[in-house]
Amino acid sequence: MQIIDGKKLAKEIREQIAKEVEELKQTKNITPGLAVVLVGDDPASHAYVKMKAKACKEAGIYSITHEMPSSISQDEIEKTILMMNQNPNIDGILVQLPLPSHIDTTKILELIDPKKDVDGFHAYNFGRLMTGLDGFVPCTPLGVMEMLKTYNIDPKGKDACIVGASNIVGKPMAALLLNAFATVDICHIYTKDLAEHTKRADILVVGVGKAGLITEDMVKDGAIVIDIGINRLEDGSLVGDVDYEAVAPKCSYITPVPGGVGPMTIAMLLKNTLKAAKERA
Template sequence: MSSAIINGKEIGQEIRGEVAIRVEALKKQGLTPGLAVILVGENPASKTYVANKQKSCEQIGMYSELIKLPAETTEENLLDQIRTLNEREDIHGILVQLPLPKHINEDEVIATISPEKDVDGFSPVSVGKMMLGQDTYLPCTPYGVMKLLEYSGIEVAGKHAVIVGRSHIVGKPMGQLLLQKDATVTYTHSKTPDLPSFTKQADIIIAAVGRANFITKEHVKEGAVVIDVGINRDENNKLCGDVNFADVDGIASHITPVPGGVGPMTITMLLSNTVQSAENVLARQTT
């Protein structure tokens, strides 16, 4: 029997419908949520992501603005652009598309974004608040994974979740969000010896290691939930995840496909965070 597919496209559309209602409510009170995206250079993947973000904003009635800068832009020029956006009342979320050219310090850039407009959830302030379980903008991909589990009716409390990967963007925050929902969390990564001995214990596997078809049936116990965060190209240049889908299908109880699993959720939660920022502005104005 095949594994149940967790359809990120469908769940993402459902959540976007809810976000669109929130946008409409804000507009009736004279406030249109605005997202500014800064794109430095001509990275083809980044350009595609940015175009998708803009299109998604327009579809639910949000304002979006793209600021394109050449690859040779100085770090100071980029920081000035961010400081200007920090001050603008019509912009509620600021996103700098990563990766940035080598001569620009990503940490410095992220730290310059006002925490109140950090809808990516990457700033030290946002990360600190997330660790403490305080209200903040959650990183979009891990937040999206939590929504996938919630909308699929998958209970997290008391389950053993194994994270494969330790990036600041996915792996580390993913574990924290699962921990806050009472999962027992194990972090693993590329240097973990005998990885299957850890992943075979998992009720929930989050694969975020960035290696095509890395997770196979030897890593997965019968009935585990497998969430594939990876976006890679295989030897035939075909889009694939970190999980060998064909190999794991039928062993996992639930699995996310690539594409159409976690990917659509990342942009969905970015929209939700930006609308939340606009709602916070309105709340401050009315108190």
């Protein structure tokens, strides 16, 4: 069993991005810029945005956060996004989710210029992903593919099972694996017999936010298990969706939580922002 070290890999990627950012500044006089829209006072969202800002600073990327109260109107958020679409110094726009219930999230995400959609949530970029064309890919699934590539795991011909069918993780993850010629099975809350699907998987990707969902008897010997879930237990510890201690001995590869997919998500956000800046250049 080999642990996929996302923390180490993300550090290497971020160091490479910092070099490329410096090169872009020297050769084209362009500093990549990322703008974040943060609505409300959700502690997890605030912590995540702080981590993103710190990562941008370390990589030499200019970043700005538009903090807004949870009572903000749809119109005000839309005005801010339109303003950022027009700003030539901003290459990436990211709206921290979830938004308050009175805000139409789809409308907000579709307002972002697809060329600045570094989260890859716009329907335009999602459509390009589904058809195997170049565009911006959501950061978490992109990070998973980067991990597989680094550890020389080729999805071609493998049976892959995705547990969780969200637009942010599950669906784009399935598209990426399908584009890499894996045979893909997608499971969700209405799947009748989850274990029936997971037990067949050579590559099992789980991201639903339910601690201990995947148990030892649900995983086949030698499987590659990617745990995207993150859950805080009552004692304050962080765990994934997979029962790590019991499942790990059966796997050929497994990601830990924390230190697995999480750090890769931020590294891919920086990578997408750099990509947008290069396209501007």
